[in-house]
Amino acid sequence: MVVGENHGITVLHQLEEIMELQHLTRKIGENRAPLDWETRLRIALGAARGIAHIHKQSSGKLVHGNVKSSNIFLNSQQYGCVSDLGLASMIQLPVMRTTGHHAPEVKNTRNVSQASDVYSFGILVLELLTRKSPLHAIGDNEVLDLVELVNSLIGKERTADVFDVEISRNRNRKQRAKMLEIVMSCVAKNPMKRPKMDLVVKMMEDITSNQLQPKLVFFESHNPDFGLEDILQASAEVLGKGTFGTSYKATLDNGITIVIKILKGVIVTREEFQKQMEVIGRKRSKSVATLMAYYYWRDEKLMVYDYYGAGSVSSMLHGQFGKSKICLDWETRLRIAVGAARGIAHIHTQLGQNLVHGNVKTSNIFLTAQGYGCVSDVGLATLVSTTSVLHSRSSGYRAPEVTDTKKLSQASDVYSFGVVLLKLLTGKPTILSEDNEKANQLVMWVASIVREKWSAELFDIELFKYQNIGEAMMKVLQIALDCVKSVPEHRPKMLEVVRMLEDIGGTYSGA
Structure with a gap:
C-alpha cells in the first residue's frame, strides 16, 4: 500500500501513473525526467502528508522506518505517496553507516523512530531541491553526505548553489528558501530539535497553498x-x-x-x-x-x-x-x-x-x-x-x-x-x-x-x-x-x- 495525498491509502494498481523517484539523481544524459518546481512541491507535500498520517496511527507509536526516494511514487494528481509502510518493523536492519537517508542515530543504534523518519524525509526533500544523491561524490574516491554538502554551501553564503539548475529559474526565491529552511530543521543532528511531521505538513502547506492550487x-x-x-x-x-x-x-x-x-x-x-x-x-x-x-x-x-x-x-x-x-x-x-x-x-x-x-x-x-x-x-x-x-x-x-x-x-x-x-x-x-x-x-x-x-x-x-x-x-x-x-x-x-x-x-x- 501507499499513503499520501489527503492522508488516504491507495492500492498501487489503482494509481494512474507510478514513477519511482530514483530518476532524480541520474546523471545528465541518462534520461532524467524533467521535474518542474510545482511537481517537486507536490511530491514533497504528498509524502509529508503520508508520513504524518502514519505517525498518527497506533496512538502515535507507528514508524515508517525506511523513507527514501525509491519508496515514493506519484499518484494521478502528481502528489507523492509513501510505500513500504511497516516493513522496517518486520526485518532486522543491518548497521548502515553509509546509507545517506538514515538519521545519524539510526546508523549507530539501528533504532528507527518518528524523529528518524523526519530526518529521512528531510533527505528526500534535499534530493528534490538539489537533484543530488544522499551520498554525493566529490572526487574519485571521496563521498560527501548531502547534508554536509548543503551546510557547507550555506556556510559559504552560496545558498543559491544548493538548488538544481532546473528550478533555479523559478521566480519565487523566497518559497525555495523557506522550503530549504524547513528541510534543514528536519535533518538536525539532535532528534529532539527536529519538528513533528504534522508541523512539517502545516509549514509546507503555508508556503505552497497558492502555488499548488489546482485548475479546472x-x-x-x-x-x-x-x-x-x-x-x-x-x-x-x-x-x-x-x-x-x-x-x-x-x-x-x-x-x-x-x-x-x-x-x-x-x-x-x-x-x-x-x-x-x-x-x-x-x-x-x-x-x-x-x-x-x-x-x-x-x-x-x-x-x-x-x-x-x-x-x-x-x-x-x-x-x-x-x-x-x-x-x-x-x-x-x-x-x-x-x-x-x-x-x-x-x-x-x-x-x-x-x-x-x-x-x-x-x-x-x-x-x-x-x-x-x-x-x-x-x-x-x-x-x-x-x-x-x-x-x-x-x-x-x-x-x-x-x-x-x-x-x-x-x-x-x-x-x-x-x-x-x-x-x-x-x-x-x-x-x-x-x-x-x-x-x-x-x-x-x-x-x-x-x-x-x-x-x-x-x-x-x-x-x-x-x-x-x-x-x-x-x-x-x-x-x-x-x-x-x-x-x-x-x-x-x-x-x-x-x-x-x-x-x-x-x-x-x-x-
Missing part, C-alpha cells in the same frame, strides 16, 4: 476555452439554490455562457470526488446535461455545465427570481417528459453499474435546443449524506421508502419522475400547503381527485386551450400514478416509462 479539469470532448480565473472574473447571476448547492449563470469575457454549480455539503477525498466526476462525465446523452469540467480544492468544489437558455422546468411552471412563469403547451410538456425519462433511463442502464440519480425534480430538468427535457445534477446524491437529501426542500418528490430506509434507488427515481409528470399535468407545486405538509403533498391531492373522479379539476387550466389532447393527458396521468405507487416493486422501470411516453408522443404529435 476538463473532459476530453471539451476544449478548455477558459480557466478558473475567467470564471472568477465573469459576471454571474443566480439560477437556483438546491439540495447540493447554488447554480449560477456566468458569461465569460470570450462570450461563452456556462452554468457553474458551487457544491455544498460534499465532504469526500479528492480521489473519491474525481472518481465520481469521471463517472458523471462519461454519461454522454442528449438527455443528460453535459458536465464540461470540475474543480476540487479543500472546501471549494464546483462543476461546470453547458448552459440551457430556456431555464429549468420549475422556473417555467412557477416563475423564479422575479420572472413570471411561461405558458407551456401540451406538446412542449410531452417533450419535456419524454426527454427527462430518456435521461433517467440512460443513467439507470449504464453497463455494469447500478446507478441512481437521487434528486429528480423539475428544477433539475432543462430544455435542449430541440425542446426535449434534459436532466441535470446527475450522480451528486452519492457525494453527500442521505440525511442531507432527506432534509432538503425536495420532500415532495421523495418516495415514501426513502424516508424510512434512508436509501435511494432506481425505484425512488421513478417515484420522483412520477411527481414531475404530475407537475406537468397540474401546474401545481409539490407541496400545496406549508401548514400541513404531509396532508397536502401533490401526490396525495391527485390521489384524492382521481378517487372522487373529478379529473377536470386536476389538469392545469392552461391545457384546456388545446383540443384533442384529453386522451393523451389521461394516459400520461396513468403513467404518473403507476410511477408514484407506494410499493417500489409495483412501479415500472424507466425504460418502460420511456416507451409508453414515446407511444403517446408518436400518436399525438411530433414529440
Whole structure:
C-alpha cells in the first residue's frame, strides 16, 4: 500500500501513473525526467502528508522506518505517496553507516523512530531541491553526505548553489528558501530539535497553498476555452439554490455562457470526488446535461455545465427570481417528459453499474435546443449524506421508502419522475400547503381527485386551450400514478416509462 495525498491509502494498481523517484539523481544524459518546481512541491507535500498520517496511527507509536526516494511514487494528481509502510518493523536492519537517508542515530543504534523518519524525509526533500544523491561524490574516491554538502554551501553564503539548475529559474526565491529552511530543521543532528511531521505538513502547506492550487479539469470532448480565473472574473447571476448547492449563470469575457454549480455539503477525498466526476462525465446523452469540467480544492468544489437558455422546468411552471412563469403547451410538456425519462433511463442502464440519480425534480430538468427535457445534477446524491437529501426542500418528490430506509434507488427515481409528470399535468407545486405538509403533498391531492373522479379539476387550466389532447393527458396521468405507487416493486422501470411516453408522443404529435 501507499499513503499520501489527503492522508488516504491507495492500492498501487489503482494509481494512474507510478514513477519511482530514483530518476532524480541520474546523471545528465541518462534520461532524467524533467521535474518542474510545482511537481517537486507536490511530491514533497504528498509524502509529508503520508508520513504524518502514519505517525498518527497506533496512538502515535507507528514508524515508517525506511523513507527514501525509491519508496515514493506519484499518484494521478502528481502528489507523492509513501510505500513500504511497516516493513522496517518486520526485518532486522543491518548497521548502515553509509546509507545517506538514515538519521545519524539510526546508523549507530539501528533504532528507527518518528524523529528518524523526519530526518529521512528531510533527505528526500534535499534530493528534490538539489537533484543530488544522499551520498554525493566529490572526487574519485571521496563521498560527501548531502547534508554536509548543503551546510557547507550555506556556510559559504552560496545558498543559491544548493538548488538544481532546473528550478533555479523559478521566480519565487523566497518559497525555495523557506522550503530549504524547513528541510534543514528536519535533518538536525539532535532528534529532539527536529519538528513533528504534522508541523512539517502545516509549514509546507503555508508556503505552497497558492502555488499548488489546482485548475479546472476538463473532459476530453471539451476544449478548455477558459480557466478558473475567467470564471472568477465573469459576471454571474443566480439560477437556483438546491439540495447540493447554488447554480449560477456566468458569461465569460470570450462570450461563452456556462452554468457553474458551487457544491455544498460534499465532504469526500479528492480521489473519491474525481472518481465520481469521471463517472458523471462519461454519461454522454442528449438527455443528460453535459458536465464540461470540475474543480476540487479543500472546501471549494464546483462543476461546470453547458448552459440551457430556456431555464429549468420549475422556473417555467412557477416563475423564479422575479420572472413570471411561461405558458407551456401540451406538446412542449410531452417533450419535456419524454426527454427527462430518456435521461433517467440512460443513467439507470449504464453497463455494469447500478446507478441512481437521487434528486429528480423539475428544477433539475432543462430544455435542449430541440425542446426535449434534459436532466441535470446527475450522480451528486452519492457525494453527500442521505440525511442531507432527506432534509432538503425536495420532500415532495421523495418516495415514501426513502424516508424510512434512508436509501435511494432506481425505484425512488421513478417515484420522483412520477411527481414531475404530475407537475406537468397540474401546474401545481409539490407541496400545496406549508401548514400541513404531509396532508397536502401533490401526490396525495391527485390521489384524492382521481378517487372522487373529478379529473377536470386536476389538469392545469392552461391545457384546456388545446383540443384533442384529453386522451393523451389521461394516459400520461396513468403513467404518473403507476410511477408514484407506494410499493417500489409495483412501479415500472424507466425504460418502460420511456416507451409508453414515446407511444403517446408518436400518436399525438411530433414529440
